[in-house]
Amino acid sequence: MAFEGLTERLQNAIGKLRKKGKISEADVREVMREIRLALLEADVNFQVVKDFVKTVRTRAIGAEVLESLTPAQQIVKIVNDELTKVMGEEAVELNKSDKIPTIIMMVGLQGAGKTTTLGKLALKLKSEKNARPLMIAGDIYRPAAIDQLQILGKSIDIPVFALGTDISPVEIVRQGLALAAEKKNDYVLIDTAGRLQIDELLMDELAQIKELAQPNEILLTVDAMTGQNAVEVAKGFNEQLDVTGVVLTKLDGDTRGGAALSIRAVTGKPIKFIGQGEKMTDLDVFYPDRMSSRILGMGDMLTLIEKAQQDFDEKKAQQMQEKMRENSFDFNDFIDQMEQVQKMGPMEDIIKMIPGMANNPALKNLKVDPKDIDHIKAVVYSMTDKERENPDLFNPSRRRRIAAGSGRPIHEVNRMIKQFNEMKKMMSKVSKGNFEGMDGMFGNGLSGKLAKMSMNSMARKNKKRKLKRLKNKKRKK
Known part of the structure; x- marks a missing residue:
């Protein structure tokens, strides 16, 4: 990470x-x-x-x-x-055209993840803004680039305009824009050719596409794993094309992160999105304040909450919140929640977003084996309905029976029940907006105090964003 x-x-x-x-x-x-x-x-x-x-x-x-x-x-x-x-203080939204379509041109070197990022962005626009995007396959040089975009388009149910490798990219874009006007697509995303390095031919072609398409956004895709070279690439593309923003990919890889801290300062252009995974949903808006919190080991609760809102069933989430507030959360809810959390990605990545956990030495090499989750489920499934609904029933004989039924040792059953009870108390506190004692929960040192500071800050920022959204809604009405 x-x-x-x-x-x-x-x-x-x-x-x-x-x-x-x-x-x-x-x-x-x-x-x-x-x-x-x-x-x-x-x-x-x-x-x-x-x-x-x-x-x-x-x-x-x-x-x-x-x-x-x-x-x-x-x-x-x-x-x-x-x-x-x-890193830029505030998240910067995509530029949007006053009339449809909004045109986004994706540029970058070969291997930076440009085509995949184009697909991820198209899906994000479709799912979050209810948009009707069209993707244009303008990379006729890289083997299978057109096929790759068409396969991506099919997997996310978004149309792709392609003409083959014997037509010039400028002509492909011209005809693609004409189709978008006819079909009334509200977003057009143009995939362009990359090179192993910046050269005159590449820039001439991109300049011609820019002149024709008059894009509202020119997004530069940069591989975070290339370190200082990523900053030089950003500088070079910006000087030639005047890019409007940057997408930083492979930030989940074994990278030192210097590009995220340098690009805005060197180019003056904002990082608008970051790619942190292989799934098509793994493209996030770049929030400088959240990234700063993560760098300092203070977690990233706002992103964690947003991930949960995307992947959790809304009705279930409301029911769960009510149960937490009433302190009636039981083992049935625990299993439901565990299955929903698994949809959000690897457990170790989620845990590190929690304040105080990001640089906890005990979690440094944490890898949650899916088998461990299966063992927990086996323990819960070996409980009776009454036991799942009332965790206070667990006497020694019941615990021994559950251990035998699940095939897990008694100490593992005892530990899981203890952890469940501790988690239940913590969730009840947090659901009521009470962060008192959280510093002790995450340790009494600096990391614990940072955890409390971060969670209180998160609560304040969340409140401000809600008020801002309400004001915007009122203005629109």
Whole structure:
């Protein structure tokens, strides 16, 4: 997962301050030296690192920090603020045309994941905006590029316009746009050719397509795993085409994450989406504040909530929330919830979005084996209906019977019941908006306090976004 090394280095650097009641300018200089090294090792652009460290140091040696009773937390807040600024502060929406269609041109080097990203974006527009997109297969050079887009289109039920490899890409786009006008498609997504490196022929062709299509968006797809090279690619494409935004792919891979921290500062263009998985639904809006929280090990509860809202059955989710609030959550609900959570992706990735868990040493190499989930289900399925509905019934003889019925050892059954009861208490608290004691739950050190800060911040931001949505609805009416 991206940023794990950077997260660990930053937390270790800042963590050295947590035992100090007061800190000196020398302490700040030492921490900033370690932060600088951590960012450079994460492949962040040198000039970006230099400017970032200078800004943070200036703020960190101010009276509000040096005289604070909690200097480590103050410095975390400053680093968090400045990381968010470097990455652009706010999420940037897709440009939209005043009249249909909105035209999106996808560009990038070969191998960056351009065609797959085009399909993911088309699906996102279809599912979230109820749009009717058309995809145009304009890459006639890469073997099977047209076939790939057509297969993707079929899998997500979105039409693809293609003419074959003996027609020029400019003519393909011309005829594709004419079809979109006829069919009244509200979005047109143009797949273009890539190269192994930027060259004059590629740029000339892309410039011709741009002149013809007059796109509302030119999205550059960049492979995050290429590190500093990703920033240079972004710079080169932007100089030639004046791109409107960037999609950062393969951010779930073994990458140091430097591209995410450098692209906005170097090009002045926002990262609009990030790709973090192989599924067609694995394309997320890029939120600088959430990414900053993840880098600092404070989790990403807002993205976790949004994932849950996408993948959970809404009626079931409301029923579950009510049960949590009333503290009547039982083992039947537990199994339902587990099955819904499994739809969201690998359990280890979900756990790391929870505040305080992102850089927990115990979870560093966590891999949740699907067999473990099957074992938990076997234990629950060995309970009677009454036991599932009333977890207080579990006396020693019942536990032994469940262990025998599920084929699991008694200590595993005892541990699962204990964990269920602890989780039930925590969910009841959270559902009522009570985060008191959460710092203790995630540890009494810095990570626990960050967890509480992050969850309170998440609650405030969620409330603001709800109010904003309500105001927008009223304006539209």
